Amino acid sequence: MTLVCALIVAAGRGHRFGGELPKQYAMLAGRPVLRHAIESFSRHPEIGKILVVIHPDDRDLYADAVTGLDLPEPALGGATRQDSVRRGLEQLAESKPGKVLIHDAARPFVPESVISTVIGTLDRAVGAIAALPVVDSLKRGTEGVITEAVAREGLWRAQTPQAFLYPEILAAHQACSTGSDAAGGLTDDAAVARAAGHSVELVEGATETFKVTTAEDLARAERWLNSTSLETRTGSGFDVHRFGTGDFVTLCGIEIPHSSGLQGHSDADVGLHALTDAILGALSAGDIGQHFPPSDPQWKGADSALFLRHALEMVTARGGRFVHCDVTLICEAPKVGPHRAAMIERIAGILQCSPERVNVKATTTERLGFTGRGEGIAAQATASLLLPSSPPGQEER
Structure with missing residues (x-):
């Protein structure tokens, strides 16, 4: 079976964007632009491998952006850019792909239908690119004054992904000069392929696959996300664990010294268990016990972050995104307040969101009930998600 790879180019500096971060790492709806682009391809059933090309100075930014993703x-x-693409293609050689899709990291939204079309076109062509026909009138001007009209017939706006048979595009890039992208008019990978004598087909792209170049583009991307056919889902979770032997408890991913431990088949993190159930509830996907049965020995002593990451991966697979969560820990002891900031940071790291989207608080039951008697700890949580009302890639355009 032919391996199809996605090569996402994220090595640029984005000087026109401004700000402290390269545009591919700017936050869009609580996640980096790059992560949105990666997830567009990770959801597609035909993509077998994703490789990202980064600037050598961006290792830490990249690591934060892809936390929880299984990437090489x-x-x-x-x-x-030509150098970056060539290096990425050469690194893919050991995987021996048959087809490769080259995509700009600054284009966060790629419908599944566009990915499918460019892949399918390679069954009859060496290359295919997503593009949109030019519909506006075009003018050529000098010093702000129109000098002539330009015919728009036959003109297209090139987008990415640009898809190619792997051996052919690798050879084409290796044959090119490693000078400026603009040298010889080789402004994209389609130009590189054509310079090598290959024919490249045009397939219709999508209006939402625009490139984030300026801060205004990022604001447009936020507006687009908010205007698509997404619906808000809210779920709730509740969990209880009793005290047992031990000298610490794990709450919301943080180990807290205590006179007792919590009993449970995993690490008994009552906070993360309740939050996982809340996300599963918003997905209408059952509860944590269905996905990680307590009778299964592989989960004995497991870090509950695994469960929460699994729930987030299910959200991503549905084309959705996490919006907000609120966790309440119910106990007389230990004191949660001194650890609350660390808990928020830990949850935000697992869910790949800003800490402003996470809330953790604690309360007691005024010494009533099992928590009041110091027999255990309870937690309740709510989580809000945005989920497509139609399957990913089939939104109205």
Whole structure:
């Protein structure tokens, strides 16, 4: 079976974007632009491998952006985009792909239908790119004054992904000069393929696959996310664990010294268990016990972050995104307040969101009930998600 790879190019500096971070790491709806782009391809059933090309100075930014994703070590980019793509293609050689899709990290939204179309076109062509026909009138001007009209017939706006048979595009890039992208008019991978004598087909792209180049583009991307056919889902979770032997408890991913431990088949993190159930509830996907049965020995002593990450991966697979959560820990002891900030940071890290989207608080039951008697700890949680009302990639355009 032919391996189809996605090569996501994220080595640029984005000087026109401004700000402290390269645009591919700017936050869009609580997640980096790059992560949105990666997830567009990770959801597609035909994509077998994703490789990201990054700037050598961005290792830490990249690691934060892809936390929880199963990706190979990134390729390190070169001085120009052509250099970066070539290096990425060469790193893919050991995987022996048959087809490769080259995509700009600054284009966060790629419908599944576009990915499917460019892949399918390679059954009859060496290359295919997503593009949109030009519909506006075009003018050529000098110093702000129109000098002539330009015919728009036959003109297309090139987008990515640009898809190619792997051996052919690798050879084409290796044959190119490693100078400026603009040298010889080779402004994209389609130009590189054509310079090598290959024919490249045009397939219709999508209006939402625009490139984030400026801060205004990022604001447009936020508006687009908010205007698509997404619906808000809210779920709730509740969990209880009794005290047993031990000298610490794990709450919301943080180990807290205590006179007793919590009993449970995993690490008994009552906070993360309740939050996992809340996300599963918003997905209408049952409860944590269905996905991680307590009778299964592989989960004995397991870090409950695994369960929460699994729930987040299910959200991503549905084309949705996490919005907010609120966790309440119910106990007389230990004191939660001194650890609350660390808990919020830990949850935000697992869910790949900003800490402003996470709330953790604690309360007592005024010494009533089992928590009041110090027999255990309870937790309740709510989680809000945005989920497509139609399958990913089939939204109205």
